Amino acid sequence: MAIFGLWVINKAGGLVYQRNFADGLALLTSNEYLVLAGTLHGIHAITSRLSPMGSSSGVQVIEGESFKINIFLTVTGTKFVLLTSLSDTTAEVVLQRVYDIYADAVMKNPFHTPEMPIRSEGFDTRIGTLIGTGQT
């Protein structure tokens, strides 16, 4: 079980936080991460419209052959994305905890501009203690 990375995407589809943990996935440039986050934002909107069975949420889990992308959408439209190994079962709990930390360390910070990149040492430290190196 491993956590490879964490992204925070604002309600407009911009990547406001990105951090890598365990090795295993390709290391991309920050521009590439921005593009992927934007794509994911679009896909999320489309997937909720493709439902064959009435209304649906957007995509929640995307699986590849060796990793999966867990997406947690808050009521305010911010998306928390966690890249984990396929066997990982803790993603939902971790994302919920990340949301708690985000609320405490980012939203309550008077120096933070909403929808802008997160540059907060407190947030970094607390995410670091929650996820560590990403290996369990």
Add this chain to the structure above:
Amino acid sequence: MTIHSLYIYDRHCTCIYYQDWHRTKPVSPVPATTIDGNASPSAFSSPRNTLSSTTGIVVAMNEGTIKLPASPQPQTTISSTGLPFDEEAKLVYGVVISLRNMIKKLSGRNEQFVNYRTSAYKLHLFETISGYKFVMLSDPKTDSLRFVLRQVYIGPFLEYVVRNPLVKMDSRERGVDNEYFRASVDRLVRGLSVFS
């Protein structure tokens, strides 16, 4: 646990086959267009309902699931039940391709996109080396259905489409639908333990 629908795309990004089973939100037929010459109501009198897209591909679907409009509707009307079929097929294809590229980029290897899940459904992808994409929508709780899509490929698809001299494989005008293929896919899917 159930299976909703199956889409097959060729390497030209066109949907060449569609079939659905349990679906509470039926696809709406594409409003008649002039491009493919199917605008006249008499073109729909075949025993099987035909969905045509604006790109000119004719895709048949199983009987009795939709009632096509008797008279051509203007292109802009979209029924409240959902998107017109060709719009939906294009969205499915777009999502699948974007996710496939995203997974490849993130993994840094040639890793395949396998499936994704929302609260209401799960989408599975199987891609052949020749570029055919088999996409299946199922209940969100089902396990990976990749093996089923592979079975559709190595069974019915090879037998009744690839080895069928009457099917034009790279035709950009008609899908690959034929009775044997449809019946065979139907039997295969209905025989699955996840189908109920």
